[in-house]
Amino acid sequence: MSQQVYCLYCGGKMEDGEASCPHCQAPSHFQERGFAEGGRLRFILYFTLFAIAVLLVALWLPR
Numbered sequence: 005m006s007q008q009v010y011c012l013y014c015g016g017k018m019e020d021g022e023a024s025c026p027h028c029q030a031p032s033h034f035q036e037r038g039f040a041e042g043g044r045l046r047f048i049l050y051f052t053l054f055a056i057a058v059l060l061v062a063l064w065l066p067r
């Protein structure tokens with residue numbers, strides 16, 4: 005799934021999957037896929053740990 009973003013250099017619309025801007029040919033700064041995926045993976049890991057912690061606290065707490 006791709007998303008419409010704006011070029012940092014000319015402000016033109018482009019797809020975030022594009023390697024370079026179709027208007028001014030500047031290299032896209034939205035193309036840092038390795039970093040983005042690493043961050044998302046870490047977010048999922050933290051979210052899972054947080055969910056497990058909440059579940060344990062909910063089970064341990066007296067009702």
Ligand SMILES: [Zn+2]
Nearest residue numbers: 011014025028
């Ligand atoms: Zn541009």
